[in-house]
Amino acid sequence: MSMPMAQTQLNGISNARLPVWALPADWPMHHGEPLTADIGFADGMISSLSPTKSSQCALWNLDGALVLPGLIEPHAHLDKTFTIGRSRPAGPGLLAAIDAMQQDRWHWNAQDIHQRAAQGLARAAAHGVSHLRTHIDWFDATAPAAWLEMAKLEQPGVTLERVALVPLVFFADAATADAIAQAVAHSGEHGLLGGFIHSSNWDPAAMENLMLSAARWHLNLDLHIDEELGKTANGLVWLAEYLSNHEFPGHICCSHGCALASGGEQQAKQVLALLAKQRVTLIALPMTNLLLQDAVVGRTPRQRGITLLKEAQTAGVPTLLGCDNVQDAFCPAGSYDPLDTLTCGMFAAQLEDVFDQQSRLICDLAVLTGATRAGSPLVVGNAANIVIFPGSDRFTWPLNSAARLVINHGKLIYQRMWDQEHINES
Numbered sequence: 001m002s003m004p005m006a007q008t009q010l011n012g013i014s015n016a017r018l019p020v021w022a023l024p025a026d027w028p029m030h031h032g033e034p035l036t037a038d039i040g041f042a043d044g045m046i047s048s049l050s051p052t053k054s055s056q057c058a059l060w061n062l063d064g065a066l067v068l069p070g071l072i073e074p075h076a077h078l079d080k081t082f083t084i085g086r087s088r089p090a091g092p093g094l095l096a097a098i099d100a101m102q103q104d105r106w107h108w109n110a111q112d113i114h115q116r117a118a119q120g121l122a123r124a125a126a127h128g129v130s131h132l133r134t135h136i137d138w139f140d141a142t143a144p145a146a147w148l149e150m151a152k153l154e155q156p157g158v159t160l161e162r163v164a165l166v167p168l169v170f171f172a173d174a175a176t177a178d179a180i181a182q183a184v185a186h187s188g189e190h191g192l193l194g195g196f197i198h199s200s201n202w203d204p205a206a207m208e209n210l211m212l213s214a215a216r217w218h219l220n221l222d223l224h225i226d227e228e229l230g231k232t233a234n235g236l237v238w239l240a241e242y243l244s245n246h247e248f249p250g251h252i253c254c255s256h257g258c259a260l261a262s263g264g265e266q267q268a269k270q271v272l273a274l275l276a277k278q279r280v281t282l283i284a285l286p287m288t289n290l291l292l293q294d295a296v297v298g299r300t301p302r303q304r305g306i307t308l309l310k311e312a313q314t315a316g317v318p319t320l321l322g323c324d325n326v327q328d329a330f331c332p333a334g335s336y337d338p339l340d341t342l343t344c345g346m347f348a349a350q351l352e353d354v355f356d357q358q359s360r361l362i363c364d365l366a367v368l369t370g371a372t373r374a375g376s377p378l379v380v381g382n383a384a385n386i387v388i389f390p391g392s393d394r395f396t397w398p399l400n401s402a403a404r405l406v407i408n409h410g411k412l413i414y415q416r417m418w419d420q421e422h423i424n425e426s
């Protein structure tokens, strides 16, 4: 594959192997695989999508390389990231990690937050992420320093969304709930309301205030909900029931939902059937939940802690995968590469047909934002954001696919290639 000049505006790409989910239903197939595609660009946007024609010499020929739409990171924590060196939890599990984070946050001045968050965002961009949603912990009813600092972050080509991650207890008082929602609504574009909803702080009256205040201030929601195993989690059951009886104007992402995998099969089916009728997306976080759920010192975990991804897909609930915590008290590892998340999810949840179908779990922006015009990101008029995986193939992918070319708004902005491979045989 020849390489174009970096940062020049490209006319488009040719001979790109796209995943089936991102192509029109009538796309021509050959031996069960879609024909490669030509994608034209104009002014940084997609101007055409068609099966490859041999005469498209104005386009960059990718020789059949795997190609995805711009990646998304639907669930990160840029406020906590890269603190593992100074913040180790005293024990296993989610609640011990929260304790460690509470100790570490006394280091979180503007400079510390900015430096760590900018590093996380830059790494994600280099992997091909063009949209990242970060949760930001609130410790009382007023916006924390991280909320304000994160608003100043800029990474060319990446849209950054901020979710106020507020413990449910702060919504117990209706006036306080309203003030929190108002603060989020008044803090600029790309702000969402969120909450930490767990059996340890369960309060249905606070949940109702949360929903009402979000509706009043026209906010979408992204909830940390039921991040636990066992039958005591109430969040998703309550939410499914509430939405069935009350109109909510916005879109809701439910992150984690681990408890769905440990309750009764019938109850889970009912909850998913109700959620499928609403504007709700379920986000699984396989790395942290494999680490934090069923975590006991000296004992191999028996449960996986992954929400019911396949059942949700069958029921018609849109699904995504996120990285969650990266190199902090909640998860000591992580890379901001959505392919690593998908690889983990593939093994944890036994996902099949990973490139052609499940790659949408790390690309489908409309499922994250609840955009009314859902569908493939590769339609005419959308931003020409493309990630190319040179040297990979659909059976190896997403493993061993660190080599990457990132096109953002029609320009090649990042490239990581394997230039040489030596075999030294004796």
Ligand SMILES: [Zn+2]
Pocket: 075, 076, 077, 135, 224, 255, 324, 325
């Ligand atoms: Zn999270």
